[in-house]
Amino acid sequence: MVVSKMNKDAQMRAAINQKLIETGERERLKELLRAKLIECGWKDQLKAHCKEVIKEKGLEHVTVDDLVAEITPKGRALVPDSVKKELLQRIRTFLAQHASL
Amino acid sequence: MPPLSSGQQGGEGRWQPLEVPWTHTNIPPQCVQPCCRPLCYEQSEHRLHKSSQMKMEEMSLSGLDNSKLEAIAQEIYADLVEDSCLGFCFEVHRAVKCGYFFLDDTDPESMKDFEIVDQPGLDIFGQVFNQWKSKECVCPNCSRSIAASRFAPHLEKCLGMGRNSSRIANRRIANSNNMNKSESDQEDNDDINDNDWSYGSEKKAKKRKSDKLWYLPFQNPNSPRRSKSLKHKNGFSVCTSASNTLPLLFSSSGELSNSDPFKYNNSTGISYETLGPEELRSLLTTLIFLFQQCGVISEHTKKMCTRSLRCPQHTDEQRRTVRIYFLGSSAVLPEVESSLDNDSFDMTDSQALISRLQWDGSSDLSPSDSGSSKTSENQGWGLGTNSSESRKTKKKKSHLSLVGTASGLGSNKKKKPKPPAPPTPSIYDDIN
Numbered sequence: 308m309v310v311s312k313m314n315k316d317a318q319m320r321a322a323i324n325q326k327l328i329e330t331g332e333r334e335r336l337k338e339l340l341r342a343k344l345i346e347c348g349w350k351d352q353l354k355a356h357c358k359e360v361i362k363e364k365g366l367e368h369v370t371v372d373d374l375v376a377e378i379t380p381k382g383r384a385l386v387p388d389s390v391k392k393e394l395l396q397r398i399r400t401f402l403a404q405h406a407s408l
Numbered sequence: 409m410p411p412l413s414s415g416q417q418g419g420e421g422r423w424q425p426l427e428v429p430w431t432h433t434n435i436p437p438q439c440v441q442p443c444c445r446p447l448c449y450e451q452s453e454h455r456l457h458k459s460s461q462m463k464m465e466e467m468s469l470s471g472l473d474n475s476k477l478e479a480i481a482q483e484i485y486a487d488l489v490e491d492s493c494l495g496f497c498f499e500v501h502r503a504v505k506c507g508y509f510f511l512d513d514t515d516p517e518s519m520k521d522f523e524i525v526d527q528p529g530l531d532i533f534g535q536v537f538n539q540w541k542s543k544e545c546v547c548p549n550c551s552r553s554i555a556a557s558r559f560a561p562h563l564e565k566c567l568g569m570g571r572n573s574s575r576i577a578n579r580r581i582a583n584s585n586n587m588n589k590s591e592s593d594q595e596d597n598d599d600i601n602d603n604d605w606s607y608g609s610e611k612k613a614k615k616r617k618s619d620k621l622w623y624l625p626f627q628n629p630n631s632p633r634r635s636k637s638l639k640h641k642n643g644f645s646v647c648t649s650a651s652n653t654l655p656l657l658f659s660s661s662g663e664l665s666n667s668d669p670f671k672y673n674n675s676t677g678i679s680y681e682t683l684g685p686e687e688l689r690s691l692l693t694t695l696i697f698l699f700q701q702c703g704v705i706s707e708h709t710k711k712m713c714t715r716s717l718r719c720p721q722h723t724d725e726q727r728r729t730v731r732i733y734f735l736g737s738s739a740v741l742p743e744v745e746s747s748l749d750n751d752s753f754d755m756t757d758s759q760a761l762i763s764r765l766q767w768d769g770s771s772d773l774s775p776s777d778s779g780s781s782k783t784s785e786n787q788g789w790g791l792g793t794n795s796s797e798s799r800k801t802k803k804k805k806s807h808l809s810l811v812g813t814a815s816g817l818g819s820n821k822k823k824k825p826k827p828p829a830p831p832t833p834s835i836y837d838d839i840n
Contacts, residue, residue, distance in 0.1 A: 316476075323480060333488075340488050341495075350496065357500045361509070369504050374497045382493035383486075394488065398481040406477065 326405050336397060343390045353382055694734075703730045 327333040344350055360377045361369050503509035525534040543556040549566045564570030568577065702719035703712045704726040712730070713722055 319476075320480060320483070323484075327484070336484075336488055337491060340492055344492060353493075353496060354500070358510070361500075361504060366504060366510075369501065371497065371501050374501055375494065378497050378500075379490065379493045382496065383489055386489060391485070395481055395485055398484050399477070402477050402481060 323402065323405075327401070330405070332401055336394065339397070340390070340394055343393070344386065347387050347390060349382075349385050349387070349390075352385055353378060356381055702727055705730055 324333075327336075357374070357378060360374070364373060500509065524532050526532070527534075530536060540556040544553045545556055545559050546552070547554050547559070547562060547566055549563070552562075554562045561570070565573045565576065568574065700717065701713065702715045702717060702722050704719075704722040705712055713719055715721065717727070
């Protein structure tokens with residue numbers, strides 16, 4: 308039963324994700340998030356951080372993994388609350404609309 | 409064979425182990441389940457059906473479960489953020505590897521060069537406003553020094569390549585032809601214009617040379633930007649009106665030639681700058697008409713007779729009456745034969761005249777009287793200098809329409825002292 312529950316959850320999530328993609332909502336959300344992050348200066352902050360990292364590591368030796376490892380946690384942390392709230396709101400709306408379908 | 413853990417085995421088919429080792433090709437289509445166990449077709453179909461049913465149930469159930477929903481929402485959000493971060497990382501990495509990552513960095517020294525300027529008198533780039541206004545350039549065509557902001561229009565006209573330059577040039581040519589012509593037959597102009605007073609003929613009126621005589625309202629085509637007032641030799645300024653090409657001839661010289669109809673007292677030093685073009689026009693035409701024209705007001709049309717002073721339709725008495733009406737009791741009828749010096753002309757009377765006369769542009773031409781004599785002969789006209797006498801008749805004046813141009817005033821204005829006519833005449837009593 309636990310497994311089935313897990314499966315259910317997984318399935319549910321899968322289904323929801325599928326729905327997101329199918330309706331194009333995921334893309335829209337992605338674009339919205341990107342736009343908002345640029346607006347609020349998140350991108351510039353992160354870029355400055357990148358520069359530091361790169362200067363540390365040396366221009367020639369930077370790898371994707373390095374960058375990802377350094378930047379992603381900082382990026383997640385730097386997202387402003389307003390953006391987060393708005394996005395969550397939109398997701399919830401979507402779920403409310405489509406969950407009962 | 410491991411027993412089936414799921415309780416799905418229905419009665420439809422029994423689990424039958426495959427004897428062939430499991431390979432990709434052995435797997436019947438649409439049979440791959442999440443558990444990756446190969447099933448036969450029917451069984452997999454059944455499973456699929458069941459799972460979708462469950463899904464539906466689950467989803468509707470999940471609608472009631474807010475915490476789960478919230479968890480899912482958070483998960484989705486986290487996914488999106490991670491996507492963005494990753495995307496950013498890839499961009500940066502590419503920029504680093506392609507070498508354009510650090511391009512937008514400028515050293516602080518050059519940054520200072522482009523700082524926003526906030527000083528008075530300068531714009532944000534630090535440039536001075538109106539810097540080029542005071543600068544002067546030398547025109548390559550005429551070698552004159554021109555202000556920078558006027559350079560382009562000047563060049564246009566100088567080279568003759570602008571839109572208006574050809575028009576101006578044509579006008580100049582036309583006018584210079586006119587001037588040449590007018591100098592040659594000044595006498596004829598006097599005759600022509602005596603009996604043809606009309607505003608329409610103003611345009612044909614010839615312009616005289618400006619050094620001898622002064623134009624009143626006109627725009628000298630040779631200098632399109634001539635100043636508005638023409639200074640008389642003795643400081644007498646007159647307003648010009650561009651539309652009115654009436655040339656009025658004033659001369660300060662003592663001897664009156666045929667072309668100098670007026671002689672006035674320069675000491676009065678009247679400035680006409682305060683008069684508008686309309687008033688000026690009326691002033692001039694009034695004076696001119698009354699010097700050279702019959703002027704008797706016809707009862708029928710209430711207009712002044714435009715014939716010459718020898719007009720047979722009206723008597724001298726009538727003419728005198730009219731003049732007195734307008735100019736005061738000391739007004740004198742111009743005489744045709746006597747030659748007198750007219751050296752005092754009170755312009756204030758004329759100004760009073762203006763206020764009393766109404767003008768309209770219509771012309772009331774008497775038929776051109778070829779038989780009338782040349783009015784270029786001596787005529788006398790004396791006006792009372794006492795302006796208080798000139799307003800004895802305060803009747804509401806009739807609507808007078810005076811027409812004509814002042815061109816070709818070929819008559820001399822000379823005064824013959826005469827006793828003033830009886831005061832307060834009524835115009836309409838005398839006119840029959």
